[in-house]
Amino acid sequence: MLESLYAYFDSLPALYETFLRTVEFSQLGDLARRSVWLYPAANTLHVLGAAFLVGAILVYDIRILRGREPTKTALTLSIIGLILLLITGPTMFSAEATAIGHNPIFQLKMAIILAALINVLLHWIAGSALPRLARLHAVISGLLWTAALIFGRLIAYF
């Protein structure tokens, strides 16, 4: 039982390498590299998506901190932003997955996004029944999503 668990963990790095190569040599990766406009377009729309998502989330968080009901507009805008990000992010990633996958700043950004999503999930479960907990979630949310944006921009420089 334990042995097979060890074997599983041992196989993870190789699995990750296979994943990165598969993504890089996919048709999407090929297209992102060959097309003159696809990569710059994805890059631009990724910025727009991040502006929508992080901006809307901060509005949402600030309203919670002030003890008000969050607006629907902020939620809608954040979902539009998220959709843009989920289309454009993997497109850019696929163009050079083996390089980006080993970029420490990219890995940090992904870890931050994972933590931020867990925070969203916990906030959904807890709701606003406990105002102090909701405020804590709002502060964590604002910090994590802002950090994700900063580290996202820094990927290109490391």
Next chain:
Amino acid sequence: MRKPVAAAVFALGLTPALAFAHHGWGSYDAAKKFTIESAVEHVVWQNPHVHVTLKYQDATWEVTLAPVSRMTRRGVEEAMLKPGTVIAAEGYPSTRTEHEMRAERITIAGKVFEMR
């Protein structure tokens, strides 16, 4: 009154990180500018950056150029970099990857093309 001040302090705190990012090319050592002049071994004409490989001191260097659209705008076409063509690449070594250079400018047949 206090909130705008806090926001301003927060924004100021972010400034060094942003300034650093803006002046970019962070993983290349700008203090070690050098030039490679040799025949193109291989060209990879693709986004996000075009690459060529060049021989330098018995090693093959991967030279990172500009995105495809910028190459074209500056007047460099894929055919101008075909293997065997002697070019000069002036740039900086990567601090991360051995034998990788980011080119500031390249010279093809006496003509200089800026890559930044």
